[in-house]
Amino acid sequence: DGGITQSPKYLFRKEGQNVTLSCEQNLNHDAMYWYRQDPGQGLRLIYYSQIVNDFQKGDIAEGYSVSREKKESFPLTVTSAQKNPTAFYLCASSIGTSIVHFGPGTRLTVT
Amino acid sequence: KQEVTQIPAALSVPEGENLVLNCSFTDSAIYNLQWFRQDPGKGLTSLLLIQSSQREQTSGRLNASLDKSSGRSTLYIAASQPGDSATYLCAVNPSGGSYIPTFGRGTSLIVHP
Numbered sequence: 295d296g297g298i299t300q301s302p303k304y305l306f307r308k309e310g311q312n313v314t315l316s317c318e319q320n321l322n323h324d325a326m327y328w329y330r331q332d333p334g335q336g337l338r339l340i341y342y343s344q345i346v347n348d349f350q351k352g353d354i355a356e357g358y359s360v361s362r363e364k365k366e367s368f369p370l371t372v373t374s375a376q377k378n379p380t381a382f383y384l385c386a387s388s389i390g391t392s393i394v395h396f397g398p399g400t401r402l403t404v405t
Numbered sequence: 406k407q408e409v410t411q412i413p414a415a416l417s418v419p420e421g422e423n424l425v426l427n428c429s430f431t432d433s434a435i436y437n438l439q440w441f442r443q444d445p446g447k448g449l450t451s452l453l454l455i456q457s458s459q460r461e462q463t464s465g466r467l468n469a470s471l472d473k474s475s476g477r478s479t480l481y482i483a484a485s486q487p488g489d490s491a492t493y494l495c496a497v498n499p500s501g502g503s504y505i506p507t508f509g510r511g512t513s514l515i516v517h518p
Contacts, residue, residue, distance in 0.1 A: 336510035
């Protein structure tokens with residue numbers, strides 16, 4: 295079955311450490327997205343990529359970085375520059391204008 | 406900038422009721438609108454996709470309507486069940502080629518037996 299996998303499901307880090315969240319899709323979708331979800335705030339776009347080796351900042355890109363070296367993979371690094379990194383992170387993909395598929399999410403806790 | 410608002414933010418109803426969830430958007434230049442369901446601690450699951458040229462879409466007990474000119478969409482849930490308890494989000498895709506959806510904050514629904 296095609297889908298999006300995110301790992302790990304839960305991630306704990308100490309403040310000041312960089313951490314990378316994995317997102318892999320086998321849907322052959324061109325576009326991939328990273329969203330952050332906080333209670334009561336809905337989904338906010340961090341980065342998106344519409345093609346391999348190209349990506350654009352979303353609304354809240356500061357303190358995050360991404361790469362898109364392969365069509366299937368879009369990892370997100372949360373750097374120590376992100377002031378409030380504790381959140382639920384969702385990866386998504388789409389092809390053209392069709393339905394956006396979401397992964398199961400990674401809950402990151404930084405203490 | 407597109408803004409998407411969902412009302413109510415939370416809803417608690419007894420099993421069997423018919424429900425209407427509302428989604429409004431400020432810019433009517435949309436390509437399509439989508440309704441999602443999110444269970445606690447999970448990702449989003451697409452429920453219905455309405456193209457801008459369509460008025461409604463149906464899937465089982467769910468019916469979504471779109472009035473692009475007034476910037477509104479409704480999600481109608483018939484004969485609600487406890488298993489419908491979840492957060493429902495709408496997302497608007499703009500016309501013009503970017504296809505970056507704007508999400509509402511969602512309506513948290515509890516259907517109690």
